[in-house]
Amino acid sequence: MIFLDSQKTTFIRHKQRLSVVRDLKEKARQGLLDDEIPGGPESDLFSDTSSIMTTSDMSGKYSHSNSRISSRSSKNRRKAERKKHSLKEGSPLEDVALLEALGEIVHTVDNMRSEVNNLLQVLVLFLYDSDARELQHLYHESLLLMETSIPDIWTPCTQPVIAPPVLGPHSTANSIMSSYQQQKTIKPAEQENELFIAPKLSKTIPWKLDLLD
Numbered sequence: 001m002i003f004l005d006s007q008k009t010t011f012i013r014h015k016q017r018l019s020v021v022r023d024l025k026e027k028a029r030q031g032l033l034d035d036e037i038p039g040g041p042e043s044d045l046f047s048d049t050s051s052i053m054t055t056s057d058m059s060g061k062y063s064h065s066n067s068r069i070s071s072r073s074s075k076n077r078r079k080a081e082r083k084k085h086s087l088k089e090g091s092p093l094e095d096v097a098l099l100e101a102l103g104e105i106v107h108t109v110d111n112m113r114s115e116v117n118n119l120l121q122v123l124v125l126f127l128y129d130s131d132a133r134e135l136q137h138l139y140h141e142s143l144l145l146m147e148t149s150i151p152d153i154w155t156p157c158t159q160p161v162i163a164p165p166v167l168g169p170h171s172t173a174n175s176i177m178s179s180y181q182q183q184k185t186i187k188p189a190e191q192e193n194e195l196f197i198a199p200k201l202s203k204t205i206p207w208k209l210d211l212l213d
Contacts, residue, residue: 109143110202143201154197
């Protein structure tokens with residue numbers, strides 16, 4: 001139950017953070033934010049130091065990444081792409097990383113149906129009805145939370161949004177060039193991968209014990 005509760009807590013935290021990041025990036029895209037954001041984690045989304053790499057770092061990283069990806073299988077290619085995603089607050093693809101993490105939690109919890117059902121039966125067999133009822137309630141709450149959250153997380157227009165180039169008074173030629181280069185590296189193929197497809201829950205797999213309701 002500790003693991004399940006942890007997954008539920010992490011899911012809620014990531015979902016809330018994703019909402020914040022999407023709101024910030026949408027405002028930046030519409031030009032509603034100033035060139036410089038006051039201090040705090042969100043400021044990194046639009047700073048030269050976090051959301052924009054230097055030209056040499058960017059070209060070195062992606063030239064090396066591209067050469068390795070070309071020689072890998074599709075599975076390894078996806079792994080290589082995901083290394084670019086960071087959950088660090090303010091990273092350029094934080095929203096993509098959050099989406100990936102949320103999807104993994106949904107799959108992990110959903111795949112526990114049979115395991116939870118077996119555990120409930122054992123608990124009842126040894127007369128731990130109270131613990132079984134608590135587990136069933138927690139698992140039901142977790143599944144319900146994820147089911148109702150999926151439409152909000154994986155919306156029809158779900159796509160990674162890159163913050164616009166920083167063109168404030170402190171911008172340099174290198175920072176502007178790096179910003180545009182960063183946007184070019186986000187290819188349509190990456191936007192169409194499985195990260196942006198809403199996960200489907202295995203609703204047909206029975207797991208509840210009616211006697212515990």
